[in-house]
Amino acid sequence: xxxxxxxxxxxxxxxxxxxxxxxxxxxxxxxxxxxxxxxxxxxxxxxxxxxxxxxxxxxxxxxxxxxxxxxxxxxxxxxxxxxxxxxxxxxxxxxxxxxxxxxxxxxxxxxxxxxxxxxxxxxxxxxxxxxxxxxxxxxxxxxxxxxxxxxxxxxxxxxxxxxxxxxxxxxxxxxxxxxxxxxxxxxxx
Numbered sequence: 001x002x003x004x005x006x007x008x009x010x011x012x013x014x015x016x017x018x019x020x021x022x023x024x025x026x027x028x029x030x031x032x033x034x035x036x037x038x039x040x041x042x043x044x045x046x047x048x049x050x051x052x053x054x055x056x057x058x059x060x061x062x063x064x065x066x067x068x069x070x071x072x073x074x075x076x077x078x079x080x081x082x083x084x085x086x087x088x089x090x091x092x093x094x095x096x097x098x099x100x101x102x103x104x105x106x107x108x109x110x111x112x113x114x115x116x117x118x119x120x121x122x123x124x125x126x127x128x129x130x131x132x133x134x135x136x137x138x139x140x141x142x143x144x145x146x147x148x149x150x151x152x153x154x155x156x157x158x159x160x161x162x163x164x165x166x167x168x169x170x171x172x173x174x175x176x177x178x179x180x181x182x183x184x185x186x187x188x189x
């Protein structure tokens with residue numbers, strides 16, 4: 001969790017999203033130790049049981065744990081996927097600003113390096129799956145702002161435009177950069 005006051009941290013730890021995860025990871029380890037897992041003596045059915053997915057509501061922080069362990073997560077709602085990406089990017093932008101302006105920012109970033117780098121990997125993974133128009137906010141056409149009359153010709157022109165996704169730029173290089181006493185911080189001191 002952030003070592004600074006974060007506006008966007010609750011979106012990572014509290015907002016719940018509907019996803020599919022492997023059913024086996026939802027089982028209590030004590031239950032598995034006592035009773036084991038289900039087997040049918042049919043190899044094809046047993047293989048299928050290993051890949052059964054179950055629908056759950058979990059926060060991004062829990063998805064991050066599964067993602068880091070290499071466990072498959074399926075997000076059935078494309079809107080949720082894009083919203084997760086935007087929430088992660090907002091949180092990482094807070095970290096970036098904190099590292100840039102705070103005296104302790106770089107040290108705190110080093111202490112939270114695993115969290116930041118895994119969040120960045122997940123965000124990049126989602127970014128690569130998203131369409132350009134989904135991750136680039138258009139200033140002229142907003143789906144949420146419906147005040148006043150919208151020019152249908154402008155809307156049609158904007159929707160026809162081919163949008164290219166820029167390369168993903170993360171904050172990993174800021175976190176991985178070693179801070180030395182003589183290094184140029186680009187700041188006032």
